[in-house]
Amino acid sequence: MSSDKTDELGIEESSKQKQIRRRKLYDRLARHVVFVGGAGIIFCIIAILFFIGIETVPLWKSPEKKLESVSEMWDRLGPGAAADKIRIFDVGVDEHREQFFTVDSLGSVRFFTLKEEPELLKTHTISHKTAGYISFYKARSNTSYAIADGEGRVVPFDVSFGVEFREGTERTVVSKVREREALQITGEPIEIFAYQRSPETGAPVVAAYTASGRLLTYAEVEEEGFLGESETEIFTADLTGELEGAAVTGVQIDSETENLYVSTENGKLYHWSLSDPSSPELKSTLAATANPGVAVTEIGFLLGHRSLIVGDAAGNVSVWFETTGGGGESKLTKIHVLPPLPAAVDRFSASQRGRGFLASDISGNISLYQATSATKQLDFPGGRAPYAGLTFSPKANGVVAVDSDMVLSSYYLDNPHPETNFRTLFGKIWYEGYDKPRYVWQSTGGTDEFEPKFSLTPLAYGTLKGAIYTMILSIPLAVLAAICVSQFLHPSIRNVVKPVIEVMAALPSVVLGFLAGLWLAPLLENIFVAIVVMPFIVIGLTLVMLFLWHRFPFSLSGRFRVGVELFTLVGVIGIAAALSLWLNGPLESLIFAGDFKDWFFRLFDLRYDQRNMLVVGFAMGFTVIPIIFTISEDALSSVPGTLSAGSLALGANRWQTAMRIVVPAASAGIFSAVMIGFGRAVGETMIVLMATGNTPVMDWSFFNGFRALSANIAVELPEAPHGGTLYRVLFLTAILLFVATFLLNTLAEILSQRLRRKYAQSDA
Numbered sequence: 001m002s003s004d005k006t007d008e009l010g011i012e013e014s015s016k017q018k019q020i021r022r023r024k025l026y027d028r029l030a031r032h033v034v035f036v037g038g039a040g041i042i043f044c045i046i047a048i049l050f051f052i053g054i055e056t057v058p059l060w061k062s063p064e065k066k067l068e069s070v071s072e073m074w075d076r077l078g079p080g081a082a083a084d085k086i087r088i089f090d091v092g093v094d095e096h097r098e099q100f101f102t103v104d105s106l107g108s109v110r111f112f113t114l115k116e117e118p119e120l121l122k123t124h125t126i127s128h129k130t131a132g133y134i135s136f137y138k139a140r141s142n143t144s145y146a147i148a149d150g151e152g153r154v155v156p157f158d159v160s161f162g163v164e165f166r167e168g169t170e171r172t173v174v175s176k177v178r179e180r181e182a183l184q185i186t187g188e189p190i191e192i193f194a195y196q197r198s199p200e201t202g203a204p205v206v207a208a209y210t211a212s213g214r215l216l217t218y219a220e221v222e223e224e225g226f227l228g229e230s231e232t233e234i235f236t237a238d239l240t241g242e243l244e245g246a247a248v249t250g251v252q253i254d255s256e257t258e259n260l261y262v263s264t265e266n267g268k269l270y271h272w273s274l275s276d277p278s279s280p281e282l283k284s285t286l287a288a289t290a291n292p293g294v295a296v297t298e299i300g301f302l303l304g305h306r307s308l309i310v311g312d313a314a315g316n317v318s319v320w321f322e323t324t325g326g327g328g329e330s331k332l333t334k335i336h337v338l339p340p341l342p343a344a345v346d347r348f349s350a351s352q353r354g355r356g357f358l359a360s361d362i363s364g365n366i367s368l369y370q371a372t373s374a375t376k377q378l379d380f381p382g383g384r385a386p387y388a389g390l391t392f393s394p395k396a397n398g399v400v401a402v403d404s405d406m407v408l409s410s411y412y413l414d415n416p417h418p419e420t421n422f423r424t425l426f427g428k429i430w431y432e433g434y435d436k437p438r439y440v441w442q443s444t445g446g447t448d449e450f451e452p453k454f455s456l457t458p459l460a461y462g463t464l465k466g467a468i469y470t471m472i473l474s475i476p477l478a479v480l481a482a483i484c485v486s487q488f489l490h491p492s493i494r495n496v497v498k499p500v501i502e503v504m505a506a507l508p509s510v511v512l513g514f515l516a517g518l519w520l521a522p523l524l525e526n527i528f529v530a531i532v533v534m535p536f537i538v539i540g541l542t543l544v545m546l547f548l549w550h551r552f553p554f555s556l557s558g559r560f561r562v563g564v565e566l567f568t569l570v571g572v573i574g575i576a577a578a579l580s581l582w583l584n585g586p587l588e589s590l591i592f593a594g595d596f597k598d599w600f601f602r603l604f605d606l607r608y609d610q611r612n613m614l615v616v617g618f619a620m621g622f623t624v625i626p627i628i629f630t631i632s633e634d635a636l637s638s639v640p641g642t643l644s645a646g647s648l649a650l651g652a653n654r655w656q657t658a659m660r661i662v663v664p665a666a667s668a669g670i671f672s673a674v675m676i677g678f679g680r681a682v683g684e685t686m687i688v689l690m691a692t693g694n695t696p697v698m699d700w701s702f703f704n705g706f707r708a709l710s711a712n713i714a715v716e717l718p719e720a721p722h723g724g725t726l727y728r729v730l731f732l733t734a735i736l737l738f739v740a741t742f743l744l745n746t747l748a749e750i751l752s753q754r755l756r757r758k759y760a761q762s763d764a
Helices: 004-060 422-426 457-487 489-506 509-526 530-552 564-591 596-604 614-637 641-649 654-665 667-683 686-691 711-717 725-763
Strands: 063-072 090-092 099-104 108-113 120-125 133-138 146-149 153-164 170-179 188-197 204-210 217-222 228-240 247-254 259-264 267-271 281-287 296-299 307-310 317-324 330-338 345-350 356-361 366-368 373-379 385-394 396-403 407-414
Touching: 004 153, 004 725, 063 120, 063 373, 090 133, 090 385, 090 396, 108 217, 120 170, 133 188, 133 686, 146 509, 153 188, 153 204, 204 247, 204 725, 217 596, 259 296, 259 564, 267 296, 281 564, 296 345, 307 345, 345 385, 356 385, 457 489, 457 654, 457 667, 457 711, 457 725, 509 614, 509 686, 530 564, 564 596, 564 654, 596 667, 614 667, 641 654, 654 667, 686 711, 711 725
Parallel strands: 247 296
Antiparallel strands: 063 407, 090 099, 099 108, 108 120, 133 146, 146 153, 153 170, 188 204, 204 217, 217 228, 247 259, 259 267, 267 281, 296 307, 307 317, 317 330, 345 356, 356 366, 366 373, 385 396, 396 407
């Protein structure tokens, strides 16, 4: 018998050991699975952050240049060109950087291959008969030009490039020169001039400075005759008397043919309005140089012809454009002062892709500038003769220059995101058309000349505004509801109420945003006064109800479960809502003179937008309140019952016990709930997108909308060209969102742990 018992005990012991070993094996497997899963999640998060970061790296990349060719041009100009000692006026290049051309004093437009050893392809000579040309002007973009001769004539012409495919696959760049009718401006040589064509009628407008020191304007205006025929009238004006005897160094007419700018050797900048071509009006005379007496040596336009570049004899470079003063009058203002060149500025060439430009000086130095950020981005080697021709390639990916010794230099330029740096992304920038520096987000416009504005500050501002206002509405409701449910309701009632509130979190945010934008926003606009007075009516009726409840005999009220009395508030709130809606019209007429929107605007200069922060607060409450409520209620319910029992035993009532014992003990969990809810509000997309108007304004007013970082990504990314500046800036906003939510959650966990340790020690 004893041996049988021993065997049975041994079998039982071995089976227990097997169970223990099996459990340990399961524990190890579970531990490894949890570790691998957690490590995988962390790895995925890091990989996402790494990918997003890689996409933003090119935004911070400095421009790079590469010298592709340096060639002597005298022997490549064709027969007899060197003997004539021609003067190169300027140089141009096609968008594929396969051909370039020169314009010279013989009126010849010569086309070359842009190779290491350029080859002359063809020469087009202007058919206008003259002894020679003495001045040149590059009009809007790099396609319209004009040259002036010694007899006071201006000859406009256009240069264009096209592409032909020969034998089906071979691409060939084809050049074309189109001459226009010569304009007789005066009878003497024209030394400096500007030429533009009216964008509406195509009629030419010219301003010319002659060898005798006269400043003349010439404009053709097409007018419809009595019988409907078109008649051309020529208007001329002599502006010499307004120059005060100063010699002119530069003349520019904007592309709208409404403004004339003239610089002089005594450092002055003159601005005329050409709205009336028969009598130009002098709008302003400004000192354009920092030091009196320093000559302005060159002026030019940036893309769009709204910003004027000014260079002087000291090498200083500045950017000017018209701003609107307090009286509503526009004035020419110096906006940006850029780093100087080593010597006197003699030439500008503006980019056709943005607000960048090239500037050269008389010592042969070239610098690449970005006007928006007021920075010098790149220097090209100098030390040679001054440049006779300088141009940006149409795609802003190359620079071609010819100096006065007929040496051609061709550079490849890698500068895909010239307009982005820390200042343009996060600082105030003074953009064209604005009265002062501002934070502006405006990624697209209606014309090719539009300047993108990529300030992320309004988006971050809007994100914080939406999150903060949402939390102001959500925290009291969610936390107080959690206290009520966990501490004052009967468990059977709590088991019904809590799941119902948690179901709110399952509502799709796109549906909430849709309803908020199309249904709730117009409704709130109509019942705004009722919404304002409803809290006061609810509080008043609640106090009345509580007074009456305490007057009920205990034999009646004691029959109900604990917390059932709170359901009487449903009826109170219903009555308050009905009463508020009934009072909406009379109160609006009595307090707000019949129109609350007009009242707020007149008294406080506040504009009421239909899709505003109030709408967002209601809609986002459906997503944030369940999160805060659930976590807070779990934290409150996890407080040991002995603490509550001890407090009640010592004579405290239920409210004192909840607020002074339970809430402090659960404060770590409540704080975590609030921070997680805040992170949810920061990252919300669809509600913010559909219910706010999505306007990137910086205003804390409750009555207007905003644009958040998350909504901006949703709106802009489908239209962002892959690899473009907007595309990469959107990835930068994604990093900001990622980092913001990560820091919020980390901060919540750290503070939660500290609070937990603090109250754990106090409990001990």
